[in-house]
Amino acid sequence: MNDPTPVRTYLGVPLYRPRVAFFEFSSCEGCQLQILNNEATLLDFLSLVEVVNFREAMKERSDDYEIALVEGSITRGDETGRLKKIREKAKVLVALGSCACFGGVNQLKNRFGLDWVKKEVYGDSPIETEYVRPLEDIVKVDLKIFGCPVKKEEVENIIINIAIGKAIVHPKYPICTECKANENICLFDLGEPCLGPITRGGCNSWCPNSRFGCWGCRGPAEDTNIEQMKKIMKEHGFSEDTILDRLECFGGFSSYAQELRKK
């Protein structure tokens, strides 16, 4: 691609810009859009990396890239092959968003038999589909960026850190830590359920900031205490269904959700 974006220099020397490619599998494509939706910093960001593949935005395509940002989950045979090819070419493969990391909302269909799912939507017409899988079930994933959607600032920081070779550390603390720092009224006090106590931080308590309880889109925090969470929910009068709905929504808590569903 002819590349018109201004190149950053340091002490007059042009900085190396890694070649970045975006790919998507079964998804809403929202995580990619978060990057295009980033008007204020988009041009700055483009001066740090060279985008060589972004089907949603450009006609040119290239197979020569270093960082592959892969969105979406895997739900059909042909997707597996495409993903393996990307893995072969990429130096760093990043799972972008909860669909790629855990299966995302797509994995909600895994609670049913595939035959029933097909019939419910397509009747007796033939249609190909498999159980939904996250990327790491098929290829090695070097790095995960959590969230449904991902936070644009986080994506940009992470890519820049990969470019300059800095280690990437995800927060270990839960959403509650951020929520308290933001001085929000706790949703439980407003009579609303919230998965903040067990969900990994990093979104700056995005939902509770809007008085909307967390649904755990970023998956479990370190030291997740599900029993404690169930107890809090119960004390505030929420049914097991309410906690199950949230635990199974994005796939990050799927092992806990399966256990709960079994009962």
Next chain:
Amino acid sequence: MKIDCNINVHHLTRVEGHGNIRITIEAGQLKQARWEVVETPRFFEAMLVGKKWDNAPWICGRICGICSIGHTLASIRAVENAFGIIPTVQTQKLRILLKHMETLQSHILHLYFLSAPDFLNAGSVFPLIESHPDVVIKAAGIKQLANDICDCVGGRRLHPTRTVVGGFTMLPDKKELSKFKGRLEKVVSDLLLTAKLFKTFKIPDFIRETEFVSLKANRNYPFIGGDLISTDGIHKKEHEYKQMTNEYIVEQSTSKWSRLSRKSFAVGALARINNNFEFLDTSAMEISLSFGLKPVNHNPYMNNIAQLVECVHVVKESLGLINELLDSEWEEPRQQVVPRSGTGVGAVEVPRGILYHCYDFDEAGHIIKSDCVIPTSQNHANIQHDLEELAGRYASEGIRDKDIELLAEMLVRSYDPCISCSVH
């Protein structure tokens, strides 16, 4: 007369989702012209079964990253209609404002980033950053404003957090809201310059008569709920949507197709303008007329212009809405929700056309069955028939393969298809 031509576009770029275009002409005869949708289905309708009502908008917003607000609002409307909840005037205004800003950001994204490169001979918007910096900066500025207002009203621009059944979890800050007024006024003049730019584009002169379906205006140019109409004179109630969509399954596509009075119909900005032209804001109407766009226009490439006209309309109307909201006292943001058994339909005009969500609930408010009909799936058959006509016509005129390929790509892009959404 053109003898042979073979066009094969695998995974068309600068559209949302995955689709292919195949055109074959042998000895001057059109052998095939196909619009294939190869996106992987995600089975949202199955996912929802057994889930409680509050899951629906939150999950269904994820059908589409571009129009997550539209899906969320259609889903909420379907739940509210099932439970007999009528949103307050305040909620209605906030929802329309949010919807307008999604329309604005989506139309701008399509017009500048996906569509304009074709007219300016570029493969993407990236080379335009250098060749037409003013254009790109302007577009980025409008999108940013639209997204900022979505953040302010809906909590976030993608997969909104404040929009719930019964209203909003939280209201926007009035000070913040009033700050947007000046910025919106500036957008009006930016849009006039955009219109100037688009006047320099050569819109392909291609007409194929078809039917156009949209919501029907009551007092205003319609976006959320109401009756359904078509340019062939069909008129139905919102809950009768299935009689408008008539979905069926075809082998060349993982998305379902639709038909009404003819073999296909179209939805989207052009359909809305064709059905509700007289309800446009006056300055939007002026721009429309300056491009020669008035009902019923049968040139699919004019959907680009229709989107531009709607940008002006939604900005003007949003300015009015913000003033009204600022002039009134805030009321309770959220009504109580009492579930009951029954069926609810929500019809909403999203950027790409009319969208329907429909759910059946049991007494406790769990979903028994769900159905979502996406604008792009209603357009697929129309795209297919346009493509056939276009390939046949241009082939017989002896136009070069490369040019036919570009015209075919531009045709599909004009519909601004949202393919992953149509397969959901």
